[in-house]
Amino acid sequence: MTPELLQKMGGMEKLMEELQRQGGMSGILPQGPDAFFASSLKALAPVAKKNEGSTVIVTRDNQMVSLGTVISANGRILTKNTETQDGKISVRIGEKSFQAKVIKRFPAQDLALLKIEANGLKPIRFQPEEPPLGSILTTVGAKNEPLGIGLLSVSGRAMSQVGFIGIRGGQSDKGVLIEQIVPKGAAAEAGLKDQDIITALDGTEVRDPIEFGNLIRGRKAGQKVTIDYLRGDQTGQVTVTLKERAMPEHIRNDPRIKLSHGQLSEKTSGYPDVIQHDIPIAPQLCGSPLLDLSGKCIGINVSRAGRTRTFAIPADEIQRILKTIGAPKKPAVKKTNPSREAIQAIRESLEQIEKRLDELERLPR
């Protein structure tokens, strides 16, 4: 734990007070330094040692918001995207503070690439090959201290990226009635309101709310759809950018959820490729390298996502996205002009797939 974090939480006194309030815990749960836990972290020292200087603190307006992982000697650093959206972003290495420039954002991975004016930094060594399931992992903080111990819980996988529009649809003879709109949901952000009637999706008339839901779920988060709607007698049209299904704030902030899950990151789902492990790190400690016992970096932590899980973007995925910087887009897309038949073939195949997906969505649950 860093002093910054402790301060943010109201100081040690507050912390101990909070622990005291947890009445029954005193008998069994370690309070204060725990020799066994300390010994396991100490045993991890050789792993941390190999990565000395590779974890840095990232601040936004002088507040620590996350950690960062050094990926080049000349000042390239990967950190969290959500936490570095605005404000003055700086990187702290030891006592020094460097102003950081955001070179590129990777919203799908929730990573951002920073550049600072520094040389001779110690970059992390990536290990693109994933270690076997159950491998012991750790992650290190800015003082090269192991932040915990855990296991590779689930190998790299894609998560669902189904798009959500954020309404509850109801029947109406003119279209799909917005019975209830999710605050800050995709529809709400596009300007739609309760009681609006959706008449068309991408130019196609819609009536049945279930049918409409299926059409929406056939699309991915981030995709844009055009919605025609009726508000009273007025017609209108908006472009809606579909979103991932998010946990509503009042639930995420519910004390009982916080209690049973701990403090969670903002983005907890929808990663295209993600490793799951069980080192319980606070959201502010994401952006840090995930290491196996060989000391190699197998990923970068991006999300504390629940009581049992933390997510990291795997090293091979990181290497892949880093290659996209400055490089031209995929040659296939750039150069070749596929024949009309080929385009038709792809289109038909995709339609087939969409149809299958729709059918699956409609299966009774």
Next chain:
Amino acid sequence: MVEGTKFLLNLVSVSTSFCHFLLMKKQILITFLSSLALSVGLLCAQSPQALKDSKIQEAPNVKNFKALQKLNDQIVALSKKAQPATVCLISKNGRGSGSGVVVNENGLILTAAHVTANMKEGIIVIFPDGTRKEAKALGADYDRDAAMAQITEEGPYPFIEVGQSKNLKKNQWTIALGHSGGFDPMRKPPVRLGRVLANREFIVSDTAVIGGDSGGPLFDAKGKVIGIHSNIGMSLMENRHVPIEVFHQQWNDLKSGKESGRRFNNAQQNNGPKPDQPVLGIQLADAEGKVRIESVVPESPAQKAGLQTGDLIHQINDTKTESSDALMKLIREMKVGDELTLHYHRGDESKSTKVKLVRFDQLSLSDDDRSPEESPEEKKQQPSSKEDQPKEKIEDLIRELLEKAAKNGGRL
């Protein structure tokens, strides 16, 4: 593994006890509580007091890096062997899911009693690779939360050996598996690390488990089953597992279908609100002869009527409400659309307001009111049909198609 200084970070925002929370599960007026505990057996069953006098030998501290390397190899081997035998149990009537572990090649399954309590009409067992088999519930000790089930189709099945829990030591490493959040075709049951903190009525460990893990196995580093996930306490460090000794003591009884005890038998209890149940949109707790509002659901009738957290309800219409149970009972006897007058205290003020009951499923976009463990990618799988499986393949198909297209300059 959760512990000490690092772990403290997670505790800070905490204000209510989980026990408390689960008591309230019985009297849910709002949605997300029910979904938090999947197969909900997450009852607070053990008094912390009972844990205090736990006399248990301590395991030595971690010696050095080499010791971790050895542990690493043990866990990797165990994960490989244990994962295929860690199954998801789904009740045929669609009322909940849980986990279990296959312990012989004929398909005998150890699980938690609160998992099989709702599965008398038959069980669908799903292996991590997606294979589905039929099973039936055998015996259960509802006081100790121990139960068995048997796959009724012929084996052999992947299985893992059971060990002993008598002589567990404090700080001894533990490894948990289970279908957290329900079966997920995109993800195999997660492997987690922790250690024994106490061993009394339950093994208490900091191996983090959550709804859906109930009934899943806890292992020692040698790869033997030492416990079955039962319930969680008020912090991330309180995860309780039925000691395997409970199974050993009653092996034949459980196998022959004997049922005993009642504490973890949630079959007769309220299984969460029904969609058409009348509700106000508040969550309650008892407060010295009155009922305290613990939280108000946004946009609910209660919120629109101006009710706030901390208000003390003492009367509804002409009936005094001295406990949350009494209040719940009163509401249950009413109908959706009924308007009632609610009398309450706020600080020194005495107030009353009129509230109209709505259907439970009208409260909010209930689909969004999920616990984090039930986020979309880990959606609870209801028993449906085998068609659930192709999902993964279709995604593969898309990828394959696109890759092919890219390679061939767009030609398929």
